[in-house]
Amino acid sequence: MSLENTINEAIKTAMKEKDRVALDSLRAVKSQILLLKTEAKGAEVSTEQEIAILQRMIKQRKDSHEQFTAQGRQDLAEVEEAQMKVIEQFLPKQLTLEELEAEMKKIISETGAESMKDLGKVMGSASKALAGKSDGKSISEMAKKLLS
Template identity: 70%
Template sequence: MSLEITITEAIKAAMRSKDKVALDALRAVKSQLQLLKTENRDQEITSEQEISILQRLIKQRKDSITQFSAQGREDLSEVERAQMEVIERFLPAQLTEEELEVQVRMLIEQTGASSIKDLGKVMPLATKTLAGKSDGKSISEMVKKLLS
């Protein structure tokens, strides 16, 4: 089932249960999917694009949480955190730190990277291979850690 259909069903469920936080988060996802569909009228939306949208929305929520917490607005921070949790349910299972390390080690071996200077070889492959399974920041930190 496509993400759009899944989100539509989840919106209906949130409306029935009167879950405003989930409804707002799901509508944001649906809005971004519709925007992508409009931009790419002649192309089918890929699962990588759908995952990218979800990750972008989660990153926006994380940034908002950081800003609201810095300003002492824990009420708004909690709303963003709850929305982030709703959106995360639609992402594939995320890798643990140990699993991420194993995957990155294999990619480093594949590329023949040996030092931090080879970061440019590993990162494009790592972000493509691990898309949806881990966020870019975690991937970058792990690659830097293992190449140092």
């Protein structure tokens, strides 16, 4: 089942359960998917594009959560955190730090990287290989740690 169909089913469930946070989050995801489809002019939306949308939305909510927390607006921070949890349900299983480190070591050996000079090469391969399984910040931090 495509992400769009899964989201539509989840919206129906949220409506029945009168879950306002889930409903708002899911409608935002659906809106982003529809925007992507409109930009693609009828072309099929790939799974990678759908994952990228979800990751971008989670990152936006994390940033908002941090800002609201810094400003002492815990009420708004809680809403952002709740929306993050709803959206995260639709992402593939995220790698643990140990799994990420093992994957990064494998990618580093495959690319022949030896130092920080090769960071770009490693990041290019890692971003493609680990798309949806880990966020870019974690991948970058692990690559820097292993290459230094």
